[in-house]
Amino acid sequence: MLLEVDPASPVPPYEQIRAQLATMIITGALAEDAQLPTIRQLAADLGLAANTVARAYRELESAGLVRSRVRHGTTVAAVKPLAPKEIRQRLADAAQAYVATTRRLGVSAAEARAAITSALGE
Numbered sequence: 001m002l003l004e005v006d007p008a009s010p011v012p013p014y015e016q017i018r019a020q021l022a023t024m025i026i027t028g029a030l031a032e033d034a035q036l037p038t039i040r041q042l043a044a045d046l047g048l049a050a051n052t053v054a055r056a057y058r059e060l061e062s063a064g065l066v067r068s069r070v071r072h073g074t075t076v077a078a079v080k081p082l083a084p085k086e087i088r089q090r091l092a093d094a095a096q097a098y099v100a101t102t103r104r105l106g107v108s109a110a111e112a113r114a115a116i117t118s119a120l121g122e
Contacts, residue, residue, distance in 0.1 A: 001030070001037070005046050013048055017056035025065045025076050036066065036074040 003020050005013045024030040036042070039057060043050040057074055060066040068074045082090070102112040 003042070003046065005048065013046075014052045014055040014059070017042075017046070017053060018059045021056065021060055022063065022065055025060075025079060030076045032076055032078050034076040036076070038073060 001024070003017060005016050007013070009016065011019075021030070021036070030036075036057070037045065039050050039053045042048075043053045046053070057066065057068060061068055061074075065077055065079065066074050067077045098112070098116075102109075102115075107115075
């Protein structure tokens with residue numbers, strides 16, 4: 001499993017871990033029942049405090065993406081398909097976050113649209 005944390009990013013390290021793992025789970029890159037590294041192991045691999053990784057795992061568990069059991073570790077939970085309303089809400093949330101990022105960067109609307117078009121492969 002390849003996770004990267006950018007210490008210079010304004011996004012907290014736990015959120016970077018959470019987002020990367022969530023993407024891997026939702027896209028199927030991590031299959032149901034796949035074993036995640038222990039908190040201590042992942043923290044050591046990434047050079048982070050164990051509490052940082054623990055928070056990411058807690059967030060994933062709250063979202064229903066993983067399940068943690070004492071002595072069994074953390075595994076990927078079955079991902080239920082999202083309802084259309086939930087999909088629209090998540091898309092709107094992601095769009096708002098993208099717009100906020102482009103404004104912080106001082107990017108024009110045309111540049112932001114071009115980045116989206118490029119990312120979509122269009």
